[in-house]
Amino acid sequence: MSMIERLETYANIKTNEPMSKHTTYHVGGNVDYYIYPDNFLSLMRVINILEEANIPFYTIGRGSNILFSDKPFHGAIINLDRSLNDFYFEPDGTLVCQAGCSIINISVEAMKKKLTGLEWSSGIPGSVGGALYMNAGAYRSDMSHVVQDVLTLRDGRIEWIDQDELDFGYRHSVFQKHKDWVILGARLQLHPGDSEEIRDLMNSRRQRRMNTQPLDKPCAGSVFRNPESIPAWKLIDQMGYRGYQIGGARVSDKHSNFIVNENNTATASDIRDLIQMIRQEAKEKYDISLITEVEQLNW
Numbered sequence: 001m002s003m004i005e006r007l008e009t010y011a012n013i014k015t016n017e018p019m020s021k022h023t024t025y026h027v028g029g030n031v032d033y034y035i036y037p038d039n040f041l042s043l044m045r046v047i048n049i050l051e052e053a054n055i056p057f058y059t060i061g062r063g064s065n066i067l068f069s070d071k072p073f074h075g076a077i078i079n080l081d082r083s084l085n086d087f088y089f090e091p092d093g094t095l096v097c098q099a100g101c102s103i104i105n106i107s108v109e110a111m112k113k114k115l116t117g118l119e120w121s122s123g124i125p126g127s128v129g130g131a132l133y134m135n136a137g138a139y140r141s142d143m144s145h146v147v148q149d150v151l152t153l154r155d156g157r158i159e160w161i162d163q164d165e166l167d168f169g170y171r172h173s174v175f176q177k178h179k180d181w182v183i184l185g186a187r188l189q190l191h192p193g194d195s196e197e198i199r200d201l202m203n204s205r206r207q208r209r210m211n212t213q214p215l216d217k218p219c220a221g222s223v224f225r226n227p228e229s230i231p232a233w234k235l236i237d238q239m240g241y242r243g244y245q246i247g248g249a250r251v252s253d254k255h256s257n258f259i260v261n262e263n264n265t266a267t268a269s270d271i272r273d274l275i276q277m278i279r280q281e282a283k284e285k286y287d288i289s290l291i292t293e294v295e296q297l298n299w
Helices: 004-010 040-052 102-111 128-136 197-213 232-238 268-286
Strands: 011-018 032-036 058-062 066-068 074-081 087-088 092-097 147-154 155-163 182-187 250-251 258-259 296-298
Touching: 004 011, 004 032, 004 102, 032 040, 040 074, 058 182, 066 268, 074 087, 087 102, 102 128, 128 147, 128 182, 232 268, 258 268
Parallel strands: 032 074, 058 074, 066 296
Antiparallel strands: 011 032, 087 092, 092 182, 147 155, 147 182, 250 258
């Protein structure tokens, strides 16, 4: 039985699939196997098959914080969007959600339940898994403020990892040190609130994003983490990069910590070259080491 036949028993498979179709940057080379597992148990079997065959793989959600290289990836991408998107609320306000759930969707559902804690995530086009991996946040809050524990596949075992073991920091979690661990879901502790106040706060923050960020163009959100001494956008402005362009990659005129794929003409290399140029100048001129928020894969 061929590899495709084995995988198709448990998943929908696309072969030689362009990653440009699956990232918000709209860039990325072809991957040998692009996999949508049928369900949770199918995901476990797919991972077993890939590991037995020594085929490298990444798991992704909505592709909203990824810069995937232009070169082919001789491995597999497992997309959790379709198979791991269930959630439910427990009586005490705990939200139990799978890794493929949309952050926007669960924040809206929490608001409907009059539960507060996820207002900051309104408008973030990512998945729960990606948000946990990056400890995504905004408006002085982040995932670490609500996470109780995370369901993880590590070393062949499925287990809950408690919050105090997750090593949360600014745009950081333990999963960045252990890239072979697979995030499956989480329990988030939310609290009772006023639904009108929650809705108003979510709407105001969504509107602020629309007014200040280039959401009408392909991008991957903030490119750099903020250094301690100065906001990243201000440093980039100070160096004169607002509106600067390499190939089809452009520092946004609207928000200089965003790099956009102008008119869908950029390659992943254009974007990375622009990132590297900004990082190098920040180090040489100001001795500031800019760290990227965007996860770079297959380089």
